[in-house]
Amino acid sequence: MSTPASHDQERLLARLTGPLGPEISCEECFEQLDRYVEAELAGADADATVPGMRAHLEGCSACAEDRESLHALLVSDDGRDVSGA
Numbered sequence: 001m002s003t004p005a006s007h008d009q010e011r012l013l014a015r016l017t018g019p020l021g022p023e024i025s026c027e028e029c030f031e032q033l034d035r036y037v038e039a040e041l042a043g044a045d046a047d048a049t050v051p052g053m054r055a056h057l058e059g060c061s062a063c064a065e066d067r068e069s070l071h072a073l074l075v076s077d078d079g080r081d082v083s084g085a
């Protein structure tokens with residue numbers, strides 16, 4: 001009896017590209033973070049704006065912290081009147 005290796009690979013691939021969508025890398029996360037947080041603050045569907053971001057943030061505490069600080073920064077910016085004229 002032999003195990004069909006290709007079947008295992010298919011299952012592994014299905015897990016990697018599973019229903020949650022592809023998870024992005026830290027580099028992509030960093031590039032898309034503003035868009036993601038801005039979408040969140042705008043009440044838009046941030047997960048649809050940057051697919052894979054949420055999955056990445058759940059698994060990567062470093063990027064999750066970046067998101068927290070950017071979020072706080074944008075919120076405090078927003079609370080202030082910066083029209084400045």
Ligand SMILES: [Zn+2]
Nearest residue numbers: 026029060063
């Ligand atoms: Zn990351």
